[in-house]
Structure formats: structure tokens, C-alpha cells
Amino acid sequence: MPEKYFAAIDLKTAGPFLALIALIVIGMLVNEAFLSTGNLSNILARSSFIGIVAIGATFVITAGGIDLSVGAMAAFISGCMILIMNSLMESIESSVTIILLAILASIGIGALAGLLNGLLTTKAKIEAFIVTLGTMGIYRSLITYMADGGTLSLNFTIGDIYSEVYYGTLLGLPYPVWVFLLVAVVGYILLNKTVFGRHCFAIGSNEQVALYSAIHVDRVKTMTYMLQGVCVSIATIIYVPRLGSASGQTGILWELEAIAAVIIGGTVLKGGYGRIWGTVVGALILTLIGNILNLTDAISNYLNGAVQGIIVIVAVYLQRGAWRKKKH
Amino acid sequence: MPEPNSHFPIITARQLHKSFGDVQVLQGIDLDIYGGEVLALLGENGAGKSTLVKLLAGFETLTAGQLELRDLDGSSHSLAADWTIEQAEKRGVVLIHQELNLAEQLNVADNIFLGNELKRGLLLDQKRMLQKSREYLQALNCEVDPSTLVAELAVSAKQLVEIAKAYAKQSRVLILDEPTAVLTNRESEALFILIEQLKQQGVAIVYISHKLDEIERIADRIVVLRDGEMIGTYPASTLSKDDMARLMVGRELSQLFPEIPRPPDSAEVVLELQDACVPGTIRHAEFQLRKGEVLGFSGLVGSGRTALMEAIVGLRRFSEATRLTVKGRQNRYPTLAAARDDGIGYLTKDRKGCGLLLNMSLPFNFSLLALDRFSRGLIDVQKEQAQFEAAVKTFDIRHKDDSLTAGKLSGGNQQKLLLAKIMAAEPDIIIIDEPTRGIDIGTRTEIYRFIAELAGNGHAIILVSSDMLEVIGLSHRVAVMCRGELTGILEGEAIEEHEIMRYATGLKSDLDKQKEPLCA
Numbered sequence: 070m071p072e073k074y075f076a077a078i079d080l081k082t083a084g085p086f087l088a089l090i091a092l093i094v095i096g097m098l099v100n101e102a103f104l105s106t107g108n109l110s111n112i113l114a115r116s117s118f119i120g121i122v123a124i125g126a127t128f129v130i131t132a133g134g135i136d137l138s139v140g141a142m143a144a145f146i147s148g149c150m151i152l153i154m155n156s157l158m159e160s161i162e163s164s165v166t167i168i169l170l171a172i173l174a175s176i177g178i179g180a181l182a183g184l185l186n187g188l189l190t191t192k193a194k195i196e197a198f199i200v201t202l203g204t205m206g207i208y209r210s211l212i213t214y215m216a217d218g219g220t221l222s223l224n225f226t227i228g229d230i231y232s233e234v235y236y237g238t239l240l241g242l243p244y245p246v247w248v249f250l251l252v253a254v255v256g257y258i259l260l261n262k263t264v265f266g267r268h269c270f271a272i273g274s275n276e277q278v279a280l281y282s283a284i285h286v287d288r289v290k291t292m293t294y295m296l297q298g299v300c301v302s303i304a305t306i307i308y309v310p311r312l313g314s315a316s317g318q319t320g321i322l323w324e325l326e327a328i329a330a331v332i333i334g335g336t337v338l339k340g341g342y343g344r345i346w347g348t349v350v351g352a353l354i355l356t357l358i359g360n361i362l363n364l365t366d367a368i369s370n371y372l373n374g375a376v377q378g379i380i381v382i383v384a385v386y387l388q389r390g391a392w393r394k395k396k397h
Numbered sequence: 398m399p400e401p402n403s404h405f406p407i408i409t410a411r412q413l414h415k416s417f418g419d420v421q422v423l424q425g426i427d428l429d430i431y432g433g434e435v436l437a438l439l440g441e442n443g444a445g446k447s448t449l450v451k452l453l454a455g456f457e458t459l460t461a462g463q464l465e466l467r468d469l470d471g472s473s474h475s476l477a478a479d480w481t482i483e484q485a486e487k488r489g490v491v492l493i494h495q496e497l498n499l500a501e502q503l504n505v506a507d508n509i510f511l512g513n514e515l516k517r518g519l520l521l522d523q524k525r526m527l528q529k530s531r532e533y534l535q536a537l538n539c540e541v542d543p544s545t546l547v548a549e550l551a552v553s554a555k556q557l558v559e560i561a562k563a564y565a566k567q568s569r570v571l572i573l574d575e576p577t578a579v580l581t582n583r584e585s586e587a588l589f590i591l592i593e594q595l596k597q598q599g600v601a602i603v604y605i606s607h608k609l610d611e612i613e614r615i616a617d618r619i620v621v622l623r624d625g626e627m628i629g630t631y632p633a634s635t636l637s638k639d640d641m642a643r644l645m646v647g648r649e650l651s652q653l654f655p656e657i658p659r660p661p662d663s664a665e666v667v668l669e670l671q672d673a674c675v676p677g678t679i680r681h682a683e684f685q686l687r688k689g690e691v692l693g694f695s696g697l698v699g700s701g702r703t704a705l706m707e708a709i710v711g712l713r714r715f716s717e718a719t720r721l722t723v724k725g726r727q728n729r730y731p732t733l734a735a736a737r738d739d740g741i742g743y744l745t746k747d748r749k750g751c752g753l754l755l756n757m758s759l760p761f762n763f764s765l766l767a768l769d770r771f772s773r774g775l776i777d778v779q780k781e782q783a784q785f786e787a788a789v790k791t792f793d794i795r796h797k798d799d800s801l802t803a804g805k806l807s808g809g810n811q812q813k814l815l816l817a818k819i820m821a822a823e824p825d826i827i828i829i830d831e832p833t834r835g836i837d838i839g840t841r842t843e844i845y846r847f848i849a850e851l852a853g854n855g856h857a858i859i860l861v862s863s864d865m866l867e868v869i870g871l872s873h874r875v876a877v878m879c880r881g882e883l884t885g886i887l888e889g890e891a892i893e894e895h896e897i898m899r900y901a902t903g904l905k906s907d908l909d910k911q912k913e914p915l916c917a
Contacts, residue, residue: 262776267761267768275755283732
């Protein structure tokens with residue numbers, strides 16, 4: 070039995086990495102342009118938005134929760150940042166100062182939005198699915214209202230300077246990739262090496278046992294939602310300079326892509342087990358699929374969502390299989 | 398359901414073997430199960446009783462051996478690989494688990510007919526199902542209304558519904574796995590009458606329990622298992638309780654309860670509770686606990702002992718008037734963490750639901766309560782592992798390897814792991830709720846030894862238990878609760894079964910009846 074037991078675990082851990090390698094091989098076969106530096110750094114930069122949001126989602130899901138509001142929250146925070154920057158133009162000279170203030174405000178709003186989700190689930194005892202479905206609707210309509218049904222655009226002077234955050238590079242890699250890496254490393258340490266992370270596992274595994282183990286269940290759960298909010302705001306901070314605008318269409322379906330990345334990475338949807346590196350790989354896989362479909366004529370680019378959907382379902386199916394094997 | 402010929406066994410088993418991977422769980426079991434008798438399976442936890450009944454009921458498949466079932470018409474069937482739960486139920490072999498398997502959100506009748514619903518055309522025939530269920534329940538002398546939602550029933554009633562369900566299916570072999578673990582004495586009594594009745598009707602009852610006096614009372618024959626092997630089959634009338642214990646453990650059962658020296662009257666009072674009230678559950682309780690003392694808490698199920706303990710450790714709220722003084726400081730703990738930090742440890746009676754994360758590793762469970770002790774910013778995994786290994790030795794937690802999840806341990810080892818988890822926070826006041834529920838005698842003696850050692854080196858211990866012998870055998874004083882009130886604290890000669898029962902049932906009480914209750 071022991072040998073089989075370990076084989077099952079290993080396959081489960083390695084699964085997402087194997088899938089990633091397979092996709093890269095497919096990409097290389099499909100088009101030579103796939104391996105070009107430009108394409109690779111594009112893939113990494115694009116996956117960083119969903120990736121950062123998904124790292125926050127890994128905490129929420131590991132602790133047994135779910136957050137559907139992240140896409141709408143990202144759009145709302147984008148809108149707030151643009152409005153703040155545009156309005157500060159009149160009173161503050163330095164564009165850099167304005168951008169820094171907007172970044173601070175963004176993180177504050179993200180944390181507050183997460184706090185709201187957290188308190189509604191823990192104190193008002195409403196299911197997370199319902200709470201975040203509600204706040205999703207609220208943020209989505211707020212951004213539409215703020216943009217008056219159209220698009221909010223960032224002032225060009227600031228936009229020019231801010232765009233460096235998305236387009237600038239360090240050691241050949243775009244800044245967003247570095248931010249992604251940093252968030253992943255911090256997230257990994259937090260989830261796997263600290264008391265907080267252990268408590269997330271315990272709560273997701275059995276809330277009652279967590280309570281009887283002197284864990285501040287409500288506090289830890291609320292903190293996972295706040296962490297998610299901050300992750301959304303970090304993703305937004307590097308996303309706003311990309312287009313310099315926000316509308317009701319910003320961040321559409323991010324919540325589902327983030328959850329998909331988490332699940333592909335091997336985190337258990339019902340909680341109790343989470344993996345940051347898996348999530349990172351999950352986000353890369355999702356972006357790679359879109360990229361490869363762009364580079365080939367074999368399958369229409371419009372089927373991107375379908376392929377992603379199949380990958381998510383297969384990933385969960387494999388997870389289930391591994392669980393069953395463990396039970397004899 | 399009459400058995401045509403009770404001279405032939407319904408089930409015949411020869412040389413049953415079962416292994417999981419390379420672990421032999423059962424070897425060479427011979428068994429004959431006759432209609433109209435109660436066959437008790439006796440053995441320590443991990444002896445293989447549960448595996449054996451799972452084989453009979455189709456939850457597990459045999460590794461080797463012969464298993465035959467004789468049908469009503471006398472024909473025999475060999476039960477091999479195709480023996481499934483459905484097959485077993487169809488042929489009348491039903492296992493009722495310790496953890497009951499009912500659909501909580503359906504009513505009693507729906508549960509009884511679950512899987513063989515009565516229909517009229519395409520629709521369910523609710524009326525006839527209710528009618529039939531009522532008949533079954535009446536036949537079993539059970540006063541449950543078949544239209545009640547199962548979720549609203551007490552555990553004992555749920556168990557009766559399970560039995561009625563088996564009865565409705567005309568079961569010929571009914572297997573009960575520790576049915577009385579969750580029942581009060583009175584409810585157990587009702588169950589025994591029911592078992593007697595089923596026996597008269599020719600049903601074969603296979604009965605697993607740790608309570609030797611129950612087995613002495615209802616069993617006709619006793620099968621003893623030890624470490625997966627068959628020790629023997631005995632007519633119940635030939636075995637005394639001592640014999641049973643000796644056969645199970647395989648050695649003389651000398652001194653189950655260790656001697657615990659009584660602390661001097663001058664010993665420091667470490668915990669004092671006055672005017673205690675928990676709205677809705679506890680109406681009145683007062684007691685003192687000294688260093689080195691074991692204070693037993695006795696009472697019927699539902700008398701409020703657990704609620705009182707959970708309130709002390711911050712898992713429930715006391716009223717404002719309650720005064721709790723711990724080590725000289727007045728305090729009411731807002732959270733379990735606050736109680737833990739003040740040196741109080743609470744061992745829950747619900748090992749699986751509240752105590753351990755069954756799908757997590759042993760070290761993960763071990764360190765969970767006292768995690769801050771293993772962390773300075775980051776968790777010191779080496780320290781955690783080292784302390785876990787030390788605890789494995791101290792508490793004699795038997796496990797194959799550390800990657801095992803807690804759910805794979807036997808009940809006794811789970812309890813020892815839970816004890817290790819509580820002790821990792823180094824409490825000096827320890828509240829233990831039902832320390833040996835569903836645990837074999839071997840592990841029991843070990844746990845009693847731990848309790849004695851702890852008290853001996855100055856820990857104060859509250860021992861809540863429904864096992865009367867345990868409370869009497871270990872406690873210096875015994876507090877008795879009845880319907881949310883602490884009705885008396887017995888000492889010395891007064892600590893005796895009948896006296897405790899008088900307080901527990903409300904026949905006797907030291908409370909001043911003139912005094913207004915503190916709260917409703």
C-alpha cells in the first residue's frame with residue numbers, strides 16, 4: 070500500500086506541472102514564434118493579473134470560502150483609481166505623487182472591500198457564495214454608474230508616466246511579472262510557513278475542529294477575504310496603466326478564471342488543502358491556452374473558453390480520482 | 398419474518414481473511430450466525446470487529462475464505478466478490494453503523510422506504526408509506542410519528558428509525574455496531590427490549606459493544622477477537638465480565654484504576670465557579686477545584702455537563718452574574734484561546750467532529766492548538782517534528798508512519814493523539830470530557846494512567862464521564878448534574894452508584910429549593 074499511496078500523491082502534485090510542460094511542447098510544435106522572447110514575456114505579463122488575483126483566491130478557498138466579487142472589484146478599484154488621479158491633477162503638481170496616492174487608495178479600497186465580504190460571511194453568517202454574488206453585483210453596477218455607462222479614461226499626462234509600470238522591464242522581464250513572482254513568494258510563505266496559513270488549512274478542513282483548537286475562526290476567515298481584496302488591488306495597480314481606462318466591461322469573468330487557476334493548481338474547492346505554486350501554474354496554463362490558440366489556425370480563437378473549461382473539468386476529475394484511490 | 402429452520406446457521410463463515418495492502422486485519426475467522434440469537438462480538442479497538450461486520454454486510458470484500466448465506470428456502474449461496482451492500486440488504490443482512498445513515502431532511506416514513514419507495518403510478522404513495530411506517534414503528538413499540546423530520550429527532554429515536562428501516566426490509570441478520578454509545582441508560586433499556594423482540598421473531602442479531610455488562614445481559618453467544626484473530630466462541634452463560642475482559646486483553650485485568658493520592662485540604666484552589674448560569678442550558682452550578690485533584694462530573698446525557706465545561710473554556714457564554722475565578726484571578730474567557738493562554742485545556746468528547754482533523758497528518762493535528770509555541774514568525778518545523786515524536790512516545794500513539802492521516806488511526810490512538818494535542822499547550826487545569834468513549838480496555842488503562850500521572854504531579858483535573866465505574870474509580874470527589882443544575886458534590890463513602898443516580902435523576906438535591914433559580 071505505501072508505494073501506491075505515494076505514487077498517487079506525487080502524480081497529484083506533479084499533475085499541473087506536467088500539463089504546463091505539455092502545453093509548452095504543443096506551443097513549440099504549433100508555431101516557432103511561440104518561443105520568441107516577446108511572446109514569452111507577453112504570456113507571463115498577461116498571466117500576472119489573473120495569477121495575483123488567484124493567489125488571494127487560494128487563501129479564501131483553502132479556508133473553505135469562495136469570492137465571486139473579484140472581477141467586479143477589480144473594475145471598481147480601477148475606476149476609483151482613475152477618478153482619484155484625474156481629480157488630484159488640479160491640486161498636486163507631481164504625477165508620481167498622484168500615482169503613489171492612487172496606489173495607496175487602491176490597496177485601502179481593496180482591503181476594505183475584502184473586510185466587507187469577510188464580515189458579512191463571518192458575523193452576519195451569510196454564505197460566502199451569496200455575499201460575494203451580492204457584492205459582485207454592487208461593484209459591477211457602481212463602475213458602470215461611475216463611468217456613466219461608458220469608459221473612464223486616465224489623464225494622458227499621468228497615463229504616460231504610469232504606463233511605465235506595465236511596459237517597463239527589469240532584467241528583461243516586465244514589472245508585472247516581478248510583482249507576480251513577489252506576491253507568489255510572499256503567498257507561499259504565508260500559506261505554508263506561518264500560523265495563519267496553518268489556520269487556513271484547519272478551518273477549511275473542519276471549522277468545528279478549528280474552533281475547538283482555539284483558532285479565531287472568524288478573524289482568520291475575514292483576513293483571507295482582506296488578503297484577496299489586497300491581491301485584487303495589486304492586480305489592478307499593474308492593470309490600470311495597461312489600457313489607462315476602466316468601464317463596465319473591465320475584469321469581466323476574472324473571478325471564474327481565478328477560481329479555475331486555483332482548482333487546476335490542485336487546491337481543493339471545498340477547502341482544507343491549498344497550493345500556491347499550483348495556482349501560479351494554473352494561471353500560466355490558462356494564459357497559455359489562449360496564446361496557443363492565437364498562434365494556430367487549427368482551433369478557432371473563439372473556442373478559448375471551451376478549451377479552458379475542458380481543462381478545469383479534467384483537472385478536477387483527476388483530483389477526485391486521486392482522492393478515491395487514497396481511500397482504497 | 399420466521400426462520401424455517403433455526404438448526405442451520407443463516408451465515409456460515411470459514412477461515413475468513415482480510416488484508417489491506419500488506420496489513421492483515423483478519424485471519425482465520427470461523428463464524429456461524431443463527432436466527433433468533435444475539436451473537437456478541439468482543440474485542441479491543443483494532444481487533445477487527447468492525448472489519449468483520451463490514452465483510453458480512455458487503456461494505457468490504459474478502460481477501461480469502463468462505464462465506465455462505467442460507468436463503469429462506471434452504472438453498473445456500475456463496476458470497477464472494479459480488480457481495481455488495483445492495484446484495485446484502487436484498488438478502489436481509491443489514492449493518493447499522495455507529496454513525497447513523499439517515500437523510501436528515503426527509504421524514505421518518507420517507508427514510509424507512511428510502512430506496513424502495515411505494516408508488517401509485519408515477520407518483521409516490523405518501524399515504525401508504527406513512528401508514529406502513531406507523532405499523533412498523535408500532536410493532537417495535539416505538540412512539541415516533543412517521544411524519545416527523547428526521548433532523549428533529551433525538552439520536553436514540555434516529556437509531557430506532559434505522560432499526561425500523563431494517564425491519565421493513567424483513568432483515569434476517571441485523572448487525573449493530575456500538576448502538577448504545579450514544580444512548581442514555583433508559584434509551585439503552587428500550588433498545589434491549591426491542592432486540593429481545595426481534596430475537597423472538599427469529600432475527601439474528603450481531604452485537605458489538607464495549608460495555609461488558611450489556612453483553613453479559615443480552616448475548617447468547619460471544620465471539621472474542623484479538624489482533625484480527627479468533628480467540629474463541631463461548632456460550633454467554635459461561636463467561637463472567639472478568640473472563641470477557643481477560644480474553645479480550647489477553648492478560649489478567651489487575652487494577653483497572655490506578656491509585657491517585659488525594660491532595661491535602663490545604664492544596665491551592667485553582668478554579669472556582671460561583672453562581673454559574675448559561676442561558677438556555679445551565680441554571681445553576683458552583684464548585685471548587687484543587688491542585689492535584691480529580692473532580693468527576695456525573696449525570697445523565699443532556700444534563701448540561703458538556704455545556705458547563707464549554708462555557709468555562711470560552712466556547713459558550715456565561716451570564717453576567719457568573720463568577721469564574723482561575724488561580725486567584727476573576728475571569729470569564731471570551732474565547733478558547735484566552736482559556737488556553739491561562740493554562741486550561743479542554744478535551745472534547747466529540748473526537749471526530751471537534752477534536753481532530755481526520756484528513757490531516759498526525760503532526761499537523763498535534764501542534765494545532767499550541768501552534769504559537771512552535772512559531773516565531775515562521776513555523777519551526779523541526780521543533781514541531783521533534784516534539785511530536787516525543788509525544789508519540791509519551792502517549793504511546795501507535796501508527797505506521799507520520800504521513801498517515803488522523804482518520805486512519807484506531808479510536809484509541811486518535812484519543813491519545815487528541816490528549817497529546819491538548820497537552821502540547823501545557824495546561825495545568827485539564828477538563829476531559831468522556832476520555833474513553835468507544836475505546837478498548839487496553840487503551841483505557843493507558844489513559845487512566847496518564848490521568849493519574851497528571852494529577853500526581855500537580856495538575857487539576859475535571860473528568861466528565863457517563864461511565865459510572867470510571868468516575869467512581871478515578872475521582873476524589875464527584876459532582877452530579879441534573880437538568881442544567883449541579884445538584885450535589887459527593888465525597889468519600891457517598892461516591893457510590895446508587896447515590897450518584899439519585900442525584901442524577903433529581904430524586905436528591907443539595908440545592909436550596911427556596912432560593913430563586915439564577916436564570917431560566
